[in-house]
Amino acid sequence: MPSLTRRELIRVLGGAVVLAKLPACGGTAAGVFGEDDTAMLLGFADVVIPRDDQPGGAELGAIEYIARLVRAFDPPTPTPPVYAGGPYSGRQPFPDAAGQASTSFPANDFATFVELDRVSLAAWKQLLDPETGIEAQLRAGLASARAMTETPPHELSAADFQRLFDAQSDEFRALMIELVTEAAFAAPEYGGNPALAGWRMIHFEGDSLPLGYSQWNGTAHVERADAPLSTANPSDPEPMTKDLHDVLALVVAVLGGRVS
Amino acid sequence: MRKTVYGNASLAQFDACVIGSGAGGGPVAYVLAANGLKVLVLEAGPCHFDFLDDPAQPPVPRFSNDELKIERRNFIQVHEAIEPRTWRTSEADGERIDALTGNVQGLPKTVGGGGIHADLKMPRFEPTDFQLGSLLSIPNTSFADWPVQYAELEPFYAWGERLLGVQGLAGSNPFEGPRSSGYPIPPGPVMYGSTVVGRGLEQLGYTMFPYPTAVNSIPYGDRPACVNCGFCSGYPCPTNAKGSTAVTMLRQALVSGNCQLHAETRVVRLIPTSTGTAIDHVEAMGPDGSPLTFTADRYILAASPIEDVRLLFLSGGLGNSSGMVGRNLMFHYQTIALGIFDERVHGYRGRTVAHGFADLRGVPNDPTRPLGGITEISGGGFPLGEAAFYKRIIDQLRGGKWDGALFKSLMRQSPGRDRVMVLVIQAEDAPQVTNYVDLDPSVVDLDGLPVARCTYKNHPFEVDAGTFYEPKLLDILQAAGARYAAPAPRDAVPSSQHIMGTLRSGTSAATSVTDPNGRFWDLGNLYASDGSLFPTSSGYNPTMTIVALALRVAAAIVNPASPASVIT
Numbered sequence: 001m002p003s004l005t006r007r008e009l010i011r012v013l014g015g016a017v018v019l020a021k022l023p024a025c026g027g028t029a030a031g032v033f034g035e036d037d038t039a040m041l042l043g044f045a046d047v048v049i050p051r052d053d054q055p056g057g058a059e060l061g062a063i064e065y066i067a068r069l070v071r072a073f074d075p076p077t078p079t080p081p082v083y084a085g086g087p088y089s090g091r092q093p094f095p096d097a098a099g100q101a102s103t104s105f106p107a108n109d110f111a112t113f114v115e116l117d118r119v120s121l122a123a124w125k126q127l128l129d130p131e132t133g134i135e136a137q138l139r140a141g142l143a144s145a146r147a148m149t150e151t152p153p154h155e156l157s158a159a160d161f162q163r164l165f166d167a168q169s170d171e172f173r174a175l176m177i178e179l180v181t182e183a184a185f186a187a188p189e190y191g192g193n194p195a196l197a198g199w200r201m202i203h204f205e206g207d208s209l210p211l212g213y214s215q216w217n218g219t220a221h222v223e224r225a226d227a228p229l230s231t232a233n234p235s236d237p238e239p240m241t242k243d244l245h246d247v248l249a250l251v252v253a254v255l256g257g258r259v260s
Numbered sequence: 261m262r263k264t265v266y267g268n269a270s271l272a273q274f275d276a277c278v279i280g281s282g283a284g285g286g287p288v289a290y291v292l293a294a295n296g297l298k299v300l301v302l303e304a305g306p307c308h309f310d311f312l313d314d315p316a317q318p319p320v321p322r323f324s325n326d327e328l329k330i331e332r333r334n335f336i337q338v339h340e341a342i343e344p345r346t347w348r349t350s351e352a353d354g355e356r357i358d359a360l361t362g363n364v365q366g367l368p369k370t371v372g373g374g375g376i377h378a379d380l381k382m383p384r385f386e387p388t389d390f391q392l393g394s395l396l397s398i399p400n401t402s403f404a405d406w407p408v409q410y411a412e413l414e415p416f417y418a419w420g421e422r423l424l425g426v427q428g429l430a431g432s433n434p435f436e437g438p439r440s441s442g443y444p445i446p447p448g449p450v451m452y453g454s455t456v457v458g459r460g461l462e463q464l465g466y467t468m469f470p471y472p473t474a475v476n477s478i479p480y481g482d483r484p485a486c487v488n489c490g491f492c493s494g495y496p497c498p499t500n501a502k503g504s505t506a507v508t509m510l511r512q513a514l515v516s517g518n519c520q521l522h523a524e525t526r527v528v529r530l531i532p533t534s535t536g537t538a539i540d541h542v543e544a545m546g547p548d549g550s551p552l553t554f555t556a557d558r559y560i561l562a563a564s565p566i567e568d569v570r571l572l573f574l575s576g577g578l579g580n581s582s583g584m585v586g587r588n589l590m591f592h593y594q595t596i597a598l599g600i601f602d603e604r605v606h607g608y609r610g611r612t613v614a615h616g617f618a619d620l621r622g623v624p625n626d627p628t629r630p631l632g633g634i635t636e637i638s639g640g641g642f643p644l645g646e647a648a649f650y651k652r653i654i655d656q657l658r659g660g661k662w663d664g665a666l667f668k669s670l671m672r673q674s675p676g677r678d679r680v681m682v683l684v685i686q687a688e689d690a691p692q693v694t695n696y697v698d699l700d701p702s703v704v705d706l707d708g709l710p711v712a713r714c715t716y717k718n719h720p721f722e723v724d725a726g727t728f729y730e731p732k733l734l735d736i737l738q739a740a741g742a743r744y745a746a747p748a749p750r751d752a753v754p755s756s757q758h759i760m761g762t763l764r765s766g767t768s769a770a771t772s773v774t775d776p777n778g779r780f781w782d783l784g785n786l787y788a789s790d791g792s793l794f795p796t797s798s799g800y801n802p803t804m805t806i807v808a809l810a811l812r813v814a815a816a817i818v819n820p821a822s823p824a825s826v827i828t
Binding site: 046047048049050052054082083084085086087088089095109110114115117118119120122123126127162165166170173174177178181182185186187190198199201202203204206207208209210211212213214215216221223227228229230231232233236238239240241243244245247248249250251252254255256257258259260 | 262305306308320321322323324325326327328329332333334335339341342343369448449450451452455477478479484485486487488489490491498499524547548549597598600602603604606608609610642643644647648651653656657660661662664665666667668669670671672673674675677678679706734738741742743744745746747748749
């Protein structure tokens with residue numbers, strides 16, 4: 001996918017002036033944070049998942065995901081964008097008569113969010129409470145980070161963001177890591193993972209229904225050639241590097257395990 | 261406005277009120293309704309099946325291959341922030357250690373209960389599992405024989421397997437008890453990761469077998485064959501290929517005309533009669549939180565071993581002349597090892613667990629084979645769980661500094677998802693009267709009701725067995741070709757979602773809470789029907805035994821003199 005610079009992303013997604021011109025759309029617009037906080041969030045998103053030959057956290061939809069979540073009840077609705085519907089997303093086809101992918105796709109049930117019951121509503125109202133919930137926790141962490149530097153956020157370097165991120169509380173860093181990874185690797189109906197870029201990056205097929213990984217044809221289960229169930233993959237899209245082997249050896253030693 | 265009442269809404273008088281709609285409640289509703297009794301089912305959680313009670317079309321679940329929804333956002337699980345449980349190891353810890361009891365929070369609260377989230381591994385217990393009171397003498401434990409032995413339960417096992425559609429291969433587990441019939445459907449396709457691990461097992465002389473699971477390998481009943489979508493363990497099935505009690509027995513009850521289900525209706529108090537020898541009615545909160553009252557001739561607790569006890573204590577401590585209500589809380593003690601392979605074994609495709617082995621179950625009183633449990637050969641999970649796993653690694657390696665480049669490499673090369681296979685021993689947890697459920701003295705839920713508190717500490721019995729078997733898991737993974745084999749840390753907080761004990765069934769009113777048929781000794785019209793009845797935990801997944809016992813509890817209500825005569 002084409003890469004945007006951070007400044008371009010800020011221009012598109014952040015800033016009250018720009019956002020005031022965007023249509024309100026139930027929390028999906030990034031009108032939650034001001035320009036500086038947006039720049040800081042984008043910088044931190046790229047700390048969590050840095051850009052390289054593949055997109056980073058900002059490009060993988062961190063801001064859109066966070067905005068959609070923290071404004072799930074703005075405006076109030078019995079079907080906030082908290083639980084995507086089911087069973088199908090429409091991304092995978094129905095099987096054909098031979099058990100392989102057909103050209104027919106189901107509708108996207110994920111796009112219709114599920115109504116909350118009393119208990120879930122209470123839980124999510126608490127999690128998303130503007131004064132104490134996720135948004136407030138983010139704002140506090142961002143304010144703390146901005147207070148640690150006199151440089152405007154959009155002028156900070158990747159190294160600056162890394163230094164500021166590591167200086168924040170464990171709770172804020174854990175929250176950011178959780179939200180950015182959710183943005184990158186959850187279903188795109190939640191606001192992130194644009195064009196499935198997150199799943200493609202990690203070689204994950206995503207939701208698999210209705211095709212699945214095997215189809216009963218009346219006498220046997222037929223498997224997919226591109227993603228087999230009972231046999232080895234046809235190839236490895238990204239084998240483990242020596243650096244990663246070294247890391248795993250260290251981890252296994254800490255756990256008291258064995259290396260062959 | 262969403263629907264919360266299912267089945268025959270015109271019913272107004274009930275022979276039985278079942279509290280909980282999971283693996284313990286669904287079978288009871290089925291048997292009673294099939295025998296003409298009018299059944300009311302009250303479920304605290306919401307119903308995520310459209311058309312669950314429609315005989316003209318199959319249920320349409322709101323479930324999906326959605327990790328965020330299921331694993332992170334508690335679509336079916338309890339929200340621990342507003343419905344916590346607390347935990348401590350003993351009274352010496354004070355009122356509690358932590359506001360949470362660990363992964364036990366992950367048990368679903370929804371129509372279908374725990375049978376919804378499970379991948380429905382359905383092995384039976386072994387015959388000797390019912391006799392450990394006689395076979396073992398371990399200090400500071402309360403092992404007891406079951407009042408119902410394997411031979412008596414076997415026809416109910418077979419009945420349950422037929423009703424659910426359990427796949428498996430009779431005789432493939434060399435330790436299984438006698439069977440009156442084979443599995444109703446054959447094993448499904450193998451997972452590649454199982455084949456890989458199987459090489460190690462074969463080399464070391466262990467016997468791998470297709471895991472008995474209530475998953476359709478072929479079309480069965482009115483439900484389709486599983487397409488091995490991968491989102492199985494921990495995930496409710498989007499296609500109904502999983503034979504949960506919700507889409508089998510509970511649905512059958514609802515379409516019979518003899519059953520009425522109220523979802524989002526939470527029972528908060530059992531009200532006894534003036535003599536205190538029976539339950540008169542129950543108080544509940546409806547979908548909007550308003551108070552409701554329900555009356556029936558008899559009441560069946562099937563809300564889980566923890567919530568059953570909580571309800572009894574919220575009701576003033578009913579049924580507790582023995583002092584045993586809440587006692588002998590058990591979880592399976594899990595010993596876990598991970599094997600990371602050079603190749604991508606894609607364990608996230610398939611049914612999560614397609615094979616297992618029982619060689620590490622052990623033998624009573626054999627010091628060379630302590631009592632462990634069946635071992636699941638499990639695939640890896642999905643990206644969000646993988647990311648959380650890597651965060652823990654990075655925290656440990658980098659001293660709290662985040663290493664995004666390493667994180668990204670891990671995600672792309674995927675040692676923790678695409679290249680991993682996991683071995684999990686579901687080991688026997690020794691019953692102890694000092695492990696119990698009661699009410700937390702000050703922590704309340706969203707409605708202001710005291711939450712359940714678990715006082716629980718492992719006994720050396722299961723810890724030592726885990727220590728004994730852990731190296732054998734590493735041997736297996738290495739023999740299978742894993743580049744890395746490592747044990748997972750074992751936590752003091754119980755991490756198993758297999759919850760058992762607390763309303764022990766037995767033959768004496770002095771030492772047990774219910775009689776052999778699940779009826780309370782103290783209250784003539786109150787029954788329990790879930791894992792709470794278990795005197796011991798066995799070393800096999802509990803759901804098939806929960807179902808078999810539940811069928812028997814209901815059959816004994818229909819025909820106390822001959823429960824087996826009710827089997828169809």
